[in-house]
Amino acid sequence: MGIRFVLMVNKQGQTRLAQYYEYLTIEERRALEGEIVRKCLARNEQQCSFVEHRNYKIVYRRYASLFFLVGVDNEENELAILEFIHLLVETMDRHFGNVCELDIMFHLEKAHFMLEEMVMNGCIVETSKSNILSPIQLMEKAS
């Protein structure tokens, strides 16, 4: 299935966005997020951007105070996922202009909409920034 979840968590371990492509209960999510963030925080910049956790492989990238974490299964190309994270950030950047943690917090639904365009059923389906953003811009115009 490829991507199992996309998380944005700040360095205090607070979740800023969570999208799961398989169902987990709130408790499971809470536990998982805590464990993963602890693991990633313990790593330094030189180390791999990939961490194994339970059955997941976590690909993570840090932007200022915010961690972007993508859980994938074994067959995924980790480096491509790492770049996918950057594509997501670039897309948000184009929309918000110099995106920061607060943009995502204040516009949680928009961040989700972008992700909805990019990932479906755990697969990357859209990588063209204009295609990703056009529905959101149209929606903004309409309302």
Added chain:
Amino acid sequence: MEQLKTIGRELAMGSQGGFGQSKEFLDLIKSIGETRSKNEEDRIVLREIETLKTRLANPNTPKFKLKEYLIRLLYVEMLGHDASFGYIYAVKMTHDENLLFKRTGYLAVTLFLNEDHDLIILIVNTIQKDLRSDNYLVVCAALNAVCRLINEETIPAVLPQVVELLGHQKEAVRKKAVMALHRFYQRAPGSVSHLISNFRKRLSDSDPGVMGATLCPLFDLITTDVNAYKDLVISFVNILKQVVERRLPKSFDYRQMPAPFIQIKLLKILGLLGNGDKKTSEHMYTIVGDIMRKIDSTSNIGNAVLYECICCISSIHPNPKLLEAAADAISKFLKSDSHNMKYLGIDALGRLTKISPEIAEQHQLAVIDCLEDPDDTLKRKTFELLYKMTKSSNVEVIVNRMIDYMININDNHYKTEIASRCVELAEQFAPSNQWFIQTMNKVFEHAGDLVNAKVAHNLMRLIAEGFGEDDDTADSQLRSSAVESYLHIIGEPKLPSAFLQVICWVLGEYGTADGKYSASYISGRLCDVAEAHSTDDIVKAYAVTALGKIYSFEIAAGRKAEVLPECESLIEELLASHSTDLQQRAYEVQAIVGIDAHAVENIMPMDASCEDIEIDKSLSFLDGYIQQAIEKGAQPYVPESERSGMSNISNFKSQEQHESLTHSLRFEAYELPKPSMAPHVPPVLASSTELVPVPDPYNHTEVHYSATPMPSVSNAGSSELKLRLDGVQKKWGRPSYSSPASSTSNNDAPKIQNGTTQRDSVGSANSKARDVSYESRKPQVGISPEKQKLAASLFGGASKSDRRQSSSSQKVPKNNSHSADKSHVEKTATSDTVAIKTSQPPQDLLDLGEPTGTSIPPSLDPFTQLEGLLDLTQDPTTLNTWWR
């Protein structure tokens, strides 16, 4: 600065139209953002929950407010609290006409509910309506929801519309319709099996986005059935070519790479299609080679594509040119400073070693660097590589490394994994029995409670069965060395329960078999185990049953069972145990001590753990007894199914009833003595009733609980039988004792194997074998500090048959140059015939390389040759229109 930015953004947001937020919302987000502790955050969220509960209940809430509340609800759940009280409002919002509200409603619903939630049924109608909307953005929103919310049962409700939307004029809709169909395929492949052709059709969609999305379902389909899609290989190759030639819109570029994510997906698909298929693979060589040549390996994304090329190359039918290019790329990865690159390099190496085993050798030092790197991810990846390249010549070094690592990690998930890998490698490549036992001991000692129970049973089985060769001496050597090592280890504190069970079982079965140790010594040690683990009933059960075996072997050998005082007191104590299982075992041991040799031989035959045990499920041995009872006027038994009058029950049900029927029968068996049984073969059932004056109900429940660990133990020898016995023995209890005995009761064949004659010879052979094993162990430990040495042992490899060679390799003057090491390895290889067979890589290479060698003469460039081929095969209907 941060503050200023915040204020600036707030101001800016105030002016935003539809997405504008209230002061209250801004304050909430700000306070959540500023919390410094989880407690504080929880307090805010709990307060927010109360606020939302009252606000949402107000029927006059304006819609834009409702939308904001929904987003606040999203926060509640995202931060780990239950927001189920508000789910219904999310559902309601999906009914809204306004697109933004609707989409927010759908978003909230997809985040809150899983596809089996009761509320989904309230949305299906809305989804149906929205799929018909004129506004394509509404249709898209609905399709997003379809992908998340429709389960197997509701698929038919939306399927026709989704199929219709595959031909929608807006590419965004077509793309999402493809993904909705993909979702249905994931959920219930049967529901869309007649629609699969649509995916093929969409591959030639005029929009590259739709084409790109279609690769996802096609990838899944090809994974499950490669052969059905071989015809598409030319299309895939063509598409990939177009992508690489930048015929896609610029907006798909990422870091100057044309649509890299589509390239990667296509390479994955090609890898699947070309796997083990020379003809199909040949179509791909040119394009994969082109990509690798042109790639910009300074960017991450370029390397991601490059890595995917290597994956593809190692999956398809090997091509020498491509393999060479892949090897070059790998060495670039491994030489990089970036850990991410090294990680990919190690992974790629693991893939390629299957085809060209010699390639790992070229990078031995890089691999060892990664193995010793403090970065855990890199280390684990390297262990994965080592696991893949393990052979009998390097198994010792690799497994020892793995165990060392295993001991030092806390992550139970990974510990379990690496332990099972150690076991697997040890089982597959063990150079000697002694080494195998030692390795298993270490695994059990450090991860005993994590390893699968099956591993313990396998170990017991292996010790019981030997290595399958018809060499009894070797088998008894194996057992003796196991006993030896267990007696050595047994005193250590904190041994895991599973390991102690193995130890007790082995000591019981084979502790006295070679005559080296007296029965009283072994039974004393067993007693110590039981006493030291007085809280572990299972271990105690194993120990006491083992005692019983020791005594019965003594009696069978014509000696008197000498019960040590401490054993006696242990048995005394267990006779009064709260666990009826332990009680029963104690009574059994007590009874065995009092029986004559002939009876004991039947109850506890020597070394019979591997014998098949036939279980008479119909209890036909009771027929005589039943006959007698009926003659005396007893009512014949009426099966439950007939009693209840249900004659038309399905097979399955009647089977179930049959099961419960055996249950009730067993009760009878326990309660009634069987005077009719032949006296010289004490049938287990009869004897157990005599021996165990325990109230039946207790016995019944207890047996169920405690019998579980035992069954597979006593039968560890008979893998085929194991499954069948599991169920049966649960019902019958006390397997270790009853299983051999019950077989005698059904089938009087004597099971006694002559243990005594073997004993003397085995004893001496064993001690010799032990010495050898210890001697050769020591040098192994000394190797690791020297990287070069490690490299030699990992990659060059001394032979399986002779470990003395690996120790002699240490005496070779320390010539630290790589080539010297290698040449030494070659020397050892030629000096030992067995080594040639096991560790000489070129032979493997030849095997694999040959087919390619003959098909494409190495002097010719396969690319140019294939280019011509491709032109001919190019399909005029090349499914693609979008690049024109």
